[in-house]
Amino acid sequence: DQQVKQNSPSLSVQEGRISILNCDYTNSMFDYFLWYKKYPAEGPTFLISISSIKDKNEDGRFTVFLNKSAKHLSLHIVPSQPGDSAVYFCAAKAGTGTASKLTFGTGTRLQVTL
Amino acid sequence: EPEVTQTPSHQVTQMGQEVILRCVPISNHLYFYWYRQILGQKVEFLVSFYNNEISEKSEIFDDQFSVERPDGSNFTLKIRSTKLEDSAMYFCASSTGVSYQPQHFGDGTRLSIL
Structure with a gap:
């Protein structure tokens, strides 16, 4: 059941350049999306949401950026x-203002080289 | 900045034993969660908790699991009789519950079942 997918x-990426991490979802009920960054031996750290x-x-x-269509x-x-340089997780939530769970993607490991 | 704290950082337990994982959520947060990440897999939702009762639970959260908020600060996850497949990182998270606010995660407890 892969409702949130990170295919890469x-x-x-070289230092100073742009990093683009992608995420796809299948559940139309998702209405809030988050990105978390995770270093080894630490928990996911909230980065940004939409x-x-x-x-x-x-x-x-x-x-x-969100493309709903x-x-x-x-x-x-x-x-x-x-x-x-860390693992970046995309996560999605259905329903606002509630205890709704987050559904995570499998993560993308970003390495920024000098 | 306030943070979610989890203890212990690493727990080693014999199969069949009970284990209690502890979490102190951020103090003004009202919603509490447990997630787990088996090595090499995605972060998976276990249970959410609000107003001293379970709001939602996943299929993983069977009768061997229970959660409790024994006092005004701690939030615990108990596994009654551990199995080898319970070996994972367990993350606690908390949120205000206000619309479009993220969940904040602790650094996790690594549970190793022998």
């Missing part, structure tokens, strides 16, 4: 820094 298990009423949300170097979202990191 890994991505390598609700289904928007198509773009920006926070510093991080921008998330394609059921696709992406995370852009510009410029990429070595400290961005």
Whole structure:
């Protein structure tokens, strides 16, 4: 049951360049999408989110784009820094203001090289 | 910045034994969650908890699992009789429950069943 899919298990980007991480979903009930970053031996750290009423949300170097018709979202990191090297998880939630669970993708390991 | 704390960081238990994983959610949060990640797999939802009762649980959360908020600060996950397949990272999370607010995760407890 892969309602949230991250098809690229890994991505390598040069420092200073743009990193683009992709995520697809199948459940039309999802209305809130989040990106988490995870370092080894740590829990997922919230990075940025977007609700289904928007198509773009920006926070510093991080921008998330949502294409509802394609059921696709992406995370852009510009410029990429070595400290961005981590596993990035896309997550989705159906229902706001409730204890709704997060459904996670399998993650994309980003490596930013010097 | 407030954070979710989990103890212990690593728990080694014999198969068939009971184990209790502990979490201290962020103090003004009202919704609490447990997730797990088996090595090499995605993060999976186990249970959500609000107002001293379970809001939602997954198929994984069978009769061997229970959750409790024994006092005003702790949130626990108990596995009554552990199995080898319970070996995983267990993450606690909490949220305010306000619309479009993220869940915040602890660093996890690595549970190893021998």
